Amino acid sequence: MSAADAKIPMIDLAAQHAPLEEELLEGLAAVLASGRFVLGEVVERFEAQLAALCEARFAVACNSGTDALWIALRALGVGPGDRVLCPAYSFFATASTLVRLGAVPVFCDILPGSLNLDPEDAIRRGEATPGLRAVVPVDLFGRACELGPLEAWCRARGVAIVDDAAQAIGTRDRHGGALGARGRAACLSFYPTKNLGALGDAGALLTDDEGMAATARRLRSHGEAEPGVFREIGLNSRMDALQAVALGLKLRHLEDWTRARRRLALHYDALFAERGARPSPLPFDGEGLPLRTPEPCPEPGRHTYHRYVIRVPAERRASLIGRLEAEGIACEIYYRLGLHQQPALAGYFPATSTGSEGAAARAPLVETERATRETLALPLFPEMRLEQVERVVGVVARALRD
Numbered sequence: 394m395s396a397a398d399a400k401i402p403m404i405d406l407a408a409q410h411a412p413l414e415e416e417l418l419e420g421l422a423a424v425l426a427s428g429r430f431v432l433g434e435v436v437e438r439f440e441a442q443l444a445a446l447c448e449a450r451f452a453v454a455c456n457s458g459t460d461a462l463w464i465a466l467r468a469l470g471v472g473p474g475d476r477v478l479c480p481a482y483s484f485f486a487t488a489s490t491l492v493r494l495g496a497v498p499v500f501c502d503i504l505p506g507s508l509n510l511d512p513e514d515a516i517r518r519g520e521a522t523p524g525l526r527a528v529v530p531v532d533l534f535g536r537a538c539e540l541g542p543l544e545a546w547c548r549a550r551g552v553a554i555v556d557d558a559a560q561a562i563g564t565r566d567r568h569g570g571a572l573g574a575r576g577r578a579a580c581l582s583f584y585p586t587k588n589l590g591a592l593g594d595a596g597a598l599l600t601d602d603e604g605m606a607a608t609a610r611r612l613r614s615h616g617e618a619e620p621g622v623f624r625e626i627g628l629n630s631r632m633d634a635l636q637a638v639a640l641g642l643k644l645r646h647l648e649d650w651t652r653a654r655r656r657l658a659l660h661y662d663a664l665f666a667e668r669g670a671r672p673s674p675l676p677f678d679g680e681g682l683p684l685r686t687p688e689p690c691p692e693p694g695r696h697t698y699h700r701y702v703i704r705v706p707a708e709r710r711a712s713l714i715g716r717l718e719a720e721g722i723a724c725e726i727y728y729r730l731g732l733h734q735q736p737a738l739a740g741y742f743p744a745t746s747t748g749s750e751g752a753a754a755r756a757p758l759v760e761t762e763r764a765t766r767e768t769l770a771l772p773l774f775p776e777m778r779l780e781q782v783e784r785v786v787g788v789v790a791r792a793l794r795d
């Protein structure tokens with residue numbers, strides 16, 4: 394098989410781990426020898442490293458991004474009947490966590506360019522929602538959700554912001570602010586395919602608030618307040634030392650990997666532009682290539698490009714996927730359904746449990762639904778070569794011109 398025919402995956406973790414293997418095995422062996430597998434010094438060292446990288450005062454390591462979200466919201470007292478705004482275009486865990494706390498997600502629409510929560514739409518729905526306790530913006534695909542007027546609106550009403558930064562380690566907003574600084578907490582996922590991936594499930598919560606960090610530490614450990622005394626109900630979500638070893642080692646390479654991701658993403662943008670594609674959110678108007686590249690980021694250096702997501706006309710997407718698969722090029726749809734369309738969340742949109750929400754809270758989620766029909770993620774991983782990007786662009790452009 395020639396290089397031109399070789400398969401291109403979405404991510405290549407074997408290639409990422411190969412140069413680290415020796416050091417990684419040494420670290421794992423040291424944990425085996427220590428016999429200390431849950432929390433402990435190795436985890437504390439990783440927490441300190443992570444907090445420094447993310448410019449947060451505290452990092453609390455736990456077993457998944459989902460747990461980090463649950464812990465952050467629970468620490469803020471979000472509970473039965475509380476309303477929480479979140480984007481309808483995100484991974485399931487953003488909303489399922491709310492439901493597990495007994496809260497009611499109020500789904501908001503997204504901006505067609507950034508694919509992140511639309512702050513004006515969130516304010517409109519928030520105004521129509523009694524009992525609002527929190528907002529969970531998501532920094533989708535590694536791009537910061539710009540809160541704009543929503544931040545002051547939340548402050549004025551005592552509505553907490555918890556950032557779902559599961560896909561966005563190292564991301565900064567347009568003002569250069571690190572995630573975690575603007576809300577009460579930011580939640581990270583270290584699922585293996587994330588920009589910083591563990592060797593299994595893991596996550597962390599970042600916060601500048603000492604009280605929140607202390608509560609989060611209790612909540613990840615069953616709610617144990619002092620040895621043998623439990624004053625609240627928590628989780629068993631203590632990070633394993635084996636995961637902390639791998640994450641601590643990989644963290645040292647994260648900035649280089651992120652730089653590589655940016656370079657590849659900008660290469661995609663430039664090559665697609667040469668072939669007549671234009672950036673999101675321009676509509677499909679019959680001009681040029683029927684493809685929209687990601688909306689240019691005002692500060693590309695602040696985007697961590699967890700995924701490179703294009704838009705194509707809904708009726709062309711299935712045939713494009715077929716062409717990519719036939720050429721051995723992976724691609725992925727994130728997300729096939731809006732959260733309000735997920736069978737397990739049926740009943741939360743419109744949020745009818747009290748029927749007290751105004752009509753604005755139940756307005757259609759037009760941009761979310763359009764995104765579920767038009768978006769497609771193409772391969773992007775730090776070890777990807779520029780020639781591989783060129784091959785993907787060539788196949789996509791040919792498929793869309795035919």
Ligand SMILES: Cc1ncc(COP(=O)(O)O)c(C=O)c1O
Pocket residue numbers: 456457458459460483484486487531557559560581582583584594595596
């Ligand atoms: C936006 C978003 N939120 C939450 C999560 C949950 O993280 P985890 O899989 O670590 O539980 C993910 C992970 O896929 C995610 O992408």
